[in-house]
Each structure stands twice: as structure tokens, then as C-alpha cells.
Amino acid sequence: MWPLLAALLLGSACCGSAQLIFNTTKSIEYTICNETVVIPCIVTNLEPKDIVEIYVKWKYKGKPVLSFDGSNQKTLTSSGFRSAKISQSDLLTGIASLTLDRREAVVGNYSCEVTELAREGETTIELKYRVVSWFSPNENIVIVIFPILAILLSWGQFGIVTLKYKSSHPREKTILLFVAGLALTIIVVVGAILFVPGEYSTKNASGLGLIVIPAVILILLQYCVLMLAIGITSFTIAILILQMLGYVLALVGLSLCVSECTPVHGPLLITGLGIIALAELLGLVYMKFVASNQKTIQPPRKAVEEPLNAFKEPKGMMNEE
Numbered sequence: 001m002w003p004l005l006a007a008l009l010l011g012s013a014c015c016g017s018a019q020l021i022f023n024t025t026k027s028i029e030y031t032i033c034n035e036t037v038v039i040p041c042i043v044t045n046l047e048p049k050d051i052v053e054i055y056v057k058w059k060y061k062g063k064p065v066l067s068f069d070g071s072n073q074k075t076l077t078s079s080g081f082r083s084a085k086i087s088q089s090d091l092l093t094g095i096a097s098l099t100l101d102r103r104e105a106v107v108g109n110y111s112c113e114v115t116e117l118a119r120e121g122e123t124t125i126e127l128k129y130r131v132v133s134w135f136s137p138n139e140n141i142v143i144v145i146f147p148i149l150a151i152l153l154s155w156g157q158f159g160i161v162t163l164k165y166k167s168s169h170p171r172e173k174t175i176l177l178f179v180a181g182l183a184l185t186i187i188v189v190v191g192a193i194l195f196v197p198g199e200y201s202t203k204n205a206s207g208l209g210l211i212v213i214p215a216v217i218l219i220l221l222q223y224c225v226l227m228l229a230i231g232i233t234s235f236t237i238a239i240l241i242l243q244m245l246g247y248v249l250a251l252v253g254l255s256l257c258v259s260e261c262t263p264v265h266g267p268l269l270i271t272g273l274g275i276i277a278l279a280e281l282l283g284l285v286y287m288k289f290v291a292s293n294q295k296t297i298q299p300p301r302k303a304v305e306e307p308l309n310a311f312k313e314p315k316g317m318m319n320e321e
């Protein structure tokens, strides 16, 4: 009955005016970061006096998604598109855009069919999905490189301590340092594996957490190693304070980034990680410097032992490896 009536009305009205005109959009993109997806459908010449005059039908690949009947103001959604909705208040201004939950959105062609009394029109919009990386490629690299560099430097410090100061401290301490260093290395490697470049996900976010949070072990290790090798000097304190500062920055950066689909505080996190690695480097250089100084300026009473130690050292190195 209704199509017949519509056809009659259409026939009686003059051809062009019976058509609704759309502000056409060919396609629209969404990413993992869109909580909801809005598929636009805007009629430019809709002039309803009342919502009862309007009927809207959204279809996906020809199958119904949502229909809104202004005469009884009822919205019907199909299974699979339960979150679909249109705004009734916007409808009077010609906006029949469809809002969907991202989890229910599927890529493909959607058609929007609007009827106002005798006038009608249809437009098709293609919904596309775009993959976006959580951090930029460069940020991804640096976020992984800095902690790994810091860990390598930490192993360098450990090497110096075990080789140069072998006799001066108990073996248990060395073993403890080794175990802590190994645990840190494993945690960060697991973190780096989880933190593979890609879209924002809980997997990525936990990987980032595993890369950043355990850096506190790095500070403790550096503290132990510096105390064993050098003791408290203004320089060791400065290095440790610098590293703690870096850690705080990295933690703040992490907390700001970890729940953000499009993180803007990546540079803060990276600065923190960079400072941690820098402090590690300074510690290593300082240790190396002090160690070589201690070798040349030996107290006289040890002068006899010195040549002996020099012979022993290479052998000790081989045993370590």
C-alpha cells in the first residue's frame, strides 16, 4: 500500500523535487582508537515539520541494520548491530548518521535510506579499517633500545666488579648480583617481545610495563656495584640521583601512555629511559676510570703482590668465561 502511495505521490510531484539530496561521503575510516564509529548520512534538503514524517533505514550489504520509523518513533536494530543508533534530535536537521560500537562495526558498504513524506533518497558509504601503530616506528625502536643498552652496560659494570675487585668482596654478593641481573634481562626481553610494534592492546601495554618498571632493579644493581667498587663519593651519588630522576620520568611517562590509544607523552617516557641508560654509561665509565687509577697508584705495601695479580688476572678471566 505504502509503496503504491509513494509512487503515486512521486509521479504527481515534479521529477527533481521528489529526490532527497545527500552530502555524500564515499568512505570513512576507523581505527582501534575509535570507541564508537559514526557513519555519516546527511541530507541537505530535508524540511520536515515533524519527526513523524521521517523514515530511515540503514543497511549493510543489503541486509537491514537499523530502521527508524518516525510515525511511532521506534528504532529497530538487527542482531549483530545491537549498538546501532541514530539521533532523533539530529534527524530534524537532516542528520541520519549511524553510530555503532567499534566491536560491532564491520568493514564494507553501508547504505542509508531516508524517506520524508513522498521524497526519498539513498546514499552508500564504505566503512574502512586502518591499522595504526600504538607508538611511532621510531619511538618503538628507542623504547626497546635504551633499556637493552642500559642492561648491557650494567653487565659491563658487573664484569668490571667481578674481575677487578674479585678478592675484595664475598662470592655470595657476586652471585646475588648475577641472579638479579639475569632476572632483569629476562623480564625486559619478555617485555620487548610482548611490546612488538602494532596496534594498542593490553599485550603491548603490559610489554611496555615490563620494559619500564623493572628498571628499578637496574638502579639497585648500579648502587651495589658502585658501592662495591668505589664507595660513596659525590660522583656515585650524582649518578644514582640522575638515574632515579630518569626512572621517575619514565614511570610518569608510562602511566600517561599506558592507557592511551594514541599516546602523546611518548617523548617523556623516552627521555626517562634515555637518562637511565646515560646514568648507567656514566657509572661504567667512572668505574673504569677509578679502576685504572687504582691499578697505577698502588699503595707501597701491595707493590709486591701487583706483578702476581697481573699474571693471575688473565687466567681468572678465562675461568669466569
Ligand SMILES: *[C@@H]1O[C@H](CO)[C@@H](O)[C@H](O)[C@H]1NC(C)=O
Pocket: 028, 029, 030, 031, 033, 034, 036, 037, 038, 039
Ligand atoms: C574515528 O576517530 C577519528 C578521530 O577521533 C575521527 O576523525 C573519525 O571520524 C572516526 N571514525 C569513525 C568512522 O567514526
Ligand SMILES: *[C@@H]1O[C@H](CO)[C@@H](O)[C@H](O)[C@H]1NC(C)=O
Pocket: 107, 108, 109, 126
Ligand atoms: C563498496 O562499494 C564500492 C563502490 O561500489 C566498491 O568499489 C567497493 O569495493 C565496495 N566495498 C566492499 C568492501 O564491498
